Amino acid sequence: MNFSRSTVRPLTRFPFDRPLPRFVPFVKEILRILITRAVVHSGLTTLGRRLFPKRGAVIFYGHRVAADDEGYLEGLRPEWLDDQLAYLTRHYEIIRLSDLLRCFEERRPVPERAAVLTFDDGFRDNLTRALPVLQRHGVTATVFVVTGCAANGALPWPQRLGWLFQRTPRPELVIRLEETGLPPLELPLNTTAARRRACLKVKEFLTRQPRAVRESWLARLSRELEVEPPRDRMLSWKDLRELQVAGWELGAHTVSHPWLARIPFEEARWEMERCRADLREHLGIEHPPFCFPAGSFTPELMRLAKSLGFRSAFQPNPPHRVNTLENSHPFALGRLGLPNAPAVYLEAELDGPLPVVRRLWRRPEASGRRPVDLSLPLPHSPSR
Numbered sequence: 001m002n003f004s005r006s007t008v009r010p011l012t013r014f015p016f017d018r019p020l021p022r023f024v025p026f027v028k029e030i031l032r033i034l035i036t037r038a039v040v041h042s043g044l045t046t047l048g049r050r051l052f053p054k055r056g057a058v059i060f061y062g063h064r065v066a067a068d069d070e071g072y073l074e075g076l077r078p079e080w081l082d083d084q085l086a087y088l089t090r091h092y093e094i095i096r097l098s099d100l101l102r103c104f105e106e107r108r109p110v111p112e113r114a115a116v117l118t119f120d121d122g123f124r125d126n127l128t129r130a131l132p133v134l135q136r137h138g139v140t141a142t143v144f145v146v147t148g149c150a151a152n153g154a155l156p157w158p159q160r161l162g163w164l165f166q167r168t169p170r171p172e173l174v175i176r177l178e179e180t181g182l183p184p185l186e187l188p189l190n191t192t193a194a195r196r197r198a199c200l201k202v203k204e205f206l207t208r209q210p211r212a213v214r215e216s217w218l219a220r221l222s223r224e225l226e227v228e229p230p231r232d233r234m235l236s237w238k239d240l241r242e243l244q245v246a247g248w249e250l251g252a253h254t255v256s257h258p259w260l261a262r263i264p265f266e267e268a269r270w271e272m273e274r275c276r277a278d279l280r281e282h283l284g285i286e287h288p289p290f291c292f293p294a295g296s297f298t299p300e301l302m303r304l305a306k307s308l309g310f311r312s313a314f315q316p317n318p319p320h321r322v323n324t325l326e327n328s329h330p331f332a333l334g335r336l337g338l339p340n341a342p343a344v345y346l347e348a349e350l351d352g353p354l355p356v357v358r359r360l361w362r363r364p365e366a367s368g369r370r371p372v373d374l375s376l377p378l379p380h381s382p383s384r
């Protein structure tokens with residue numbers, strides 16, 4: 001069993017493993033605030049909107065809508081979401097994901113300055129906190145549902161793991177791996193940073209485990225860390241139907257939120273097929289859009305998503321962020337995270353010059369990215 005150093009980008013913004021000097025995050029944050037405000041107040045974003053209008057759709061994503069970071073997953077404060085929507089509805093037209101997909105399917109141009117809202121995982125605060133805010137602005141969103149969580153109320157496993165490490169009264173965790181003959185792994189939990197490091201180490205290990213093994217580890221950790229995670233944070237099937245009635249759309253995000261590219265192909269297939277069947281059975285959705293948990297995908301999995309009857313999928317790290325008929329297709333859609341910050345940050349990121357500067361800076365890496373080619377056959381896929 002390999003508890004090697006994490007190479008996966010965590011779901012939170014935490015800079016991990018090699019702690020930076022304490023003042024660095026503060027200096028970075030102050031610089032970020034100053035640059036962002038300067039960009040907006042100097043009129044650069046107004047100029048950006050006029051000179052470089054978005055000739056397509058920007059798809060945004062968020063997770064929780066709450067003013068905390070339960071399970072090390074920061075929520076977006078409802079008041080900031082409200083501010084951001086005020087900005088978006090003033091300068092963009094918020095459309096439904098299905099409207100955007102119809103443009104691709106019927107080869108009609110994507111509306112200019114369009115925006116689509118999505119939330120991943122299916123947290124209950126999407127109904128209790130986000131829905132009223134979106135209703136005030138007269139817009140809707142799409143929620144990508146982890147169907148196992150909708151069924152049993154449990155947090156998606158990365159947040160469940162985070163919850164255990166965040167709340168444990170234990171000063172350290174000793175993991176004995178009897179079957180490997182390796183010495184016990186000792187993880188100190190005496191500081192906030194140590195808890196996060198321990199959590200990320202265990203998480204990295206669990207991303208590579210099949211569902212049953214992962215679940216048995218989580219049960220064992222729950223006992224050893226003496227914490228019982230909550231079961232009232234996720235949208236139930238009834239809650240999801242309520243969102244449907246309110247005009248929201250629902251998509252697929254697997255059964256148990258695995259890193260699909262890291263587990264056996266057949267298990268990944270089961271996660272996708274079962275999730276689609278759950279959405280059909282409980283919500284009557286035939287061809288839902290699909291979203292890869294943690295952005296973990298391969299071109300083969302993307303082609304599998306198409307062959308299993310999903311309507312679309314997001315391509316993590318695509319070469320574009322404004323989706324048009326020319327640069328994208330329903331299985332190569334790019335998304336942008338809603339910042340957990342006041343609207344001024346969204347404005348600077350969306351319409352300011354910083355992304356262009358960043359793109360030029362990272363050009364060699366960015367230029368290697370292409371939309372996934374769906375024409376190639378699946379390497380491991382049995383005929384169907």
Ligand SMILES: [Zn+2]
Nearest residue numbers: 120121293294
């Ligand atoms: Zn997710």
